[in-house]
Amino acid sequence: DVKVTQSSRYLVKRTGEKVFLECVQDMDHENMFWYRQDPGLGLRLIYFSYDVKMKEKGDIPEGYSVSREKKERFSLILESASTNQTSMYLCASRPYNSPLHFGNGTRLTVT
Amino acid sequence: GDSVTQMEGPVTLSEEAFLTINCTYTATGYPSLFWYVQYPGEGLQLLLKATKADDKGSNKGFEATYRKETTSFHLEKGSVQVSDSAVYFCALSDWGNTPLVFGKGTRLSVIA
Numbered sequence: 001d002v003k004v005t006q007s008s009r010y011l012v013k014r015t016g017e018k019v020f021l022e023c024v025q026d027m028d029h030e031n032m033f034w035y036r037q038d039p040g041l042g043l044r045l046i047y048f049s050y051d052v053k054m055k056e057k058g059d060i061p062e063g064y065s066v067s068r069e070k071k072e073r074f075s076l077i078l079e080s081a082s083t084n085q086t087s088m089y090l091c092a093s094r095p096y097n098s099p100l101h102f103g104n105g106t107r108l109t110v111t
Numbered sequence: 112g113d114s115v116t117q118m119e120g121p122v123t124l125s126e127e128a129f130l131t132i133n134c135t136y137t138a139t140g141y142p143s144l145f146w147y148v149q150y151p152g153e154g155l156q157l158l159l160k161a162t163k164a165d166d167k168g169s170n171k172g173f174e175a176t177y178r179k180e181t182t183s184f185h186l187e188k189g190s191v192q193v194s195d196s197a198v199y200f201c202a203l204s205d206w207g208n209t210p211l212v213f214g215k216g217t218r219l220s221v222i223a
Contacts, residue, residue: 004154030208031208033210035213040215041215042200042213042214042215042216043155043200043213043216045210048210050208058210090154090155092154092155096207096208097207099145099157099160100147100155100157100211101157102147102154102155102156103154104152104153104154105153105154
């Protein structure tokens with residue numbers, strides 16, 4: 001079974017902090033994605049990556065950056081956390097022409 | 112761009128009732144279509160998929176048929192159980208490497 005692991009289930013950070021959300025997949029998938037999930041808005045794509053050191057902006061990249069130094073790891077970075085970034089963050093991966101596999105999510109609260 | 116519209120929730124049903132969750136899509140090409148399910152406290156899991164017109168995806172008693180003429184992919188189950196309580200997401204992808212586009216989700220609550 002594919003395993004996508006997000007390092008934290010819950011995080012509480014202060015406004016202005018730099019925040020790192022880590023995601024690791026164990027199936028050598030080329031493609032990795034970060035979504036945020038908010039009530040009434042569904043899932044919105046933040047960033048994605050087709051390969052190591054490659055990244056593409058999604059629909060809502062403002063205030064975020066990403067890093068993919070190794071194929072199995074895709075990190076989401078909040079450069080200066082703000083309260084409107086309080087959300088559930090979901091990481092996912094997929095090989096070419098196959099469905100997405102999701103991690104269990106990180107619920108981030110920014111106070 | 113591509114988009115997915117699914118019925119607003121929440122939907123509350125009694126156990127053994129029939130379930131339909133409507134999903135329609137807009138896409139320029141011929142996308143693959145998916146239903147994902149999210150149980151409380153978990154990430155999303157693939158429930159079923161269909162990759163071309165008239166395909167029927169099925170899993171765990173759920174079914175959905177890819178209808179190109181009505182651009183729809185409605186989710187159905189003949190007899191729901193309390194354990195089906197979850198949020199259901201319809202999604203599409205042009206396949207390959209492209210990201211999935213998701214609907215806003217429909218919360219289903221099944222009461223005994």
